[in-house]
Each structure stands twice: as C-alpha cells, then as structure tokens.
Amino acid sequence: MRKPPSPEDWARTIISFGPPHLRPMSTEPPESQATQELAVEQQEFKIRLANTEGRRDSASLLVQKKYSWRGYMISDVVDQAHPNRITLLAYHNKHIIGTLTLGLDSPDGLMADEMYGEEIGRLRQAGRKVCELTKLAVDENLRSKHILATLFHIAYIYGRIIHGYTDVVIEVNPRHVLFYEKMLGFQRWGEEKICPRVNAPSVLLRLDVSYVDEQIAKLGGLKKTAVRDKSLYPFFFSKEEEAGITHRLLEGA
Secondary structure, eight states: OBOOOOHHHHTTOSEEEOOSSOOOOOSSOOSSHHHHHHHHHTSOEEEEEOOSHHHHHHHHHHHHHHHHHTTOOOOOOSOTTOTTEEEEEEEETTEEEEEEEEEEOOTTOOTTHHHHHHHHHHHHHTTOOEEEEEEEEEOTTSOOHHHHHHHHHHHHIIIIIITOOOEEEEEEOGGGHHHHHHHHOOEEOSOOEEETTTTEEEEEEEEEHHHHHHHHHHHTTOGGGOTTOOSSGGGSOOHHHHHHHHHHHHHHO
C-alpha cells in the first residue's frame, strides 16, 4: 500500500500512498461519502513539508478558499518560514488537497495565546509542554478519513515523538467541537469567544497527547477493520509504520 520515495524525492516527500494498481478518479460526483473516500483511497497521495515559498503560498490559497467558503474572514495565512511552525501539505498528483500547521511553543508563544493565554498558561505552569494545530483545510471534494488521519499523525510525530510535547490545543468553531471530541478525543479547555482572526465564534480544545499514544497503540493501522470504533485513530499508522517514518524524518533533519 505504501511505497517509500526515492532518494531524489525524499527531500520533497515525507510519505507516499497508493495501491499497486491505480485507477483514475471519476469525473462524476461521488454518490456518497463512502464512495468518495473509496475514490480517494484508490489514488496516490503524498505528504510534503511546505518548506518553500511556493508551497506556503499554495497552502495559503487552500486555507483562504476553505475558510471563505465557510464565511470566515481570514486575515492571516501560512507564515513565511516561521521557525516554530511546521506546515504539512497533502498532494494528489500535483494538486494540494489538504494542509495542516503544527505550532511549537516558544518565547513568542502560540497563536491561541491571543484569546486563551490564561488557559494555556495554566498548562505551562503545571509543567506541560504545549503545541497547537492551526489552519487545517482539506479540499471539500476530497474529504477522507485517510487524508485527515495522515496529516494529524505526521503532526503528532513532529510534536510528540521528535519534540516531546505533552499537550496540543486547537481553536475551533463551536459547531465543529463534536467532531474533534469524537474523532480525536479533544476536551473543552476554554469558553466560547469571538476570534478576531476569522471574525467567528471559537472554542479552545485541549488534548493530552498520552491519550493519542494509547489510541495509536490500540487502533493504529486497523483502518476499516475496526468497525466498532468511529474515531480517526484506526486510520493512523501502526506503531511499526510510525517508527519507520520517524526514523526517516530524523535522518532527513
């Protein structure tokens, strides 16, 4: 299912997915969400770092498209070469279909400190090491648990395994809270406020990353065979796959 990138491609690609025999996606609209996900999983897609100006610009365009489609007024885009932010891109062929940014805490703080500095400060005072997820955007025509789980798991590898963070926070619209609670295990950590960056309601959620450790060990790599579990964790990598990806990322650092 997964083929490692060639040495020449490794500087550009974190991981590549695709079945042995790829079939072109239909030009017709999918009949259902299940059909849509099957169509995506039949195609090859790659996860890459937004480590060039062109890639960061492309990630910003997808974020702007996705957020404006939901009626958000976004004033900030993917930061140009910010030293404490790691932006991931999901590609299908040459097209960007998803992006997610991991922010690592530093003396500059996190973006979520603007509205939730007190709540995040309590975690810091308790000796927790906090990171954040921002600017998640996936092409509305290619929503897939596989793509989402892959973006989240690569961010987990950078944040948890490579940098040792213990907690992750995310600001979400109140109508998306249930998704993050059920799919990833987040819990509410801050009250609803109006986020000036998107001019929309926002709630701060927090996830103890030790919970993610447990879920990956239990469910990672099982995919649709974990029929009773409705979270994203069966679509994460197995621990063996995770170890291999981590090793390659550290080699390429």
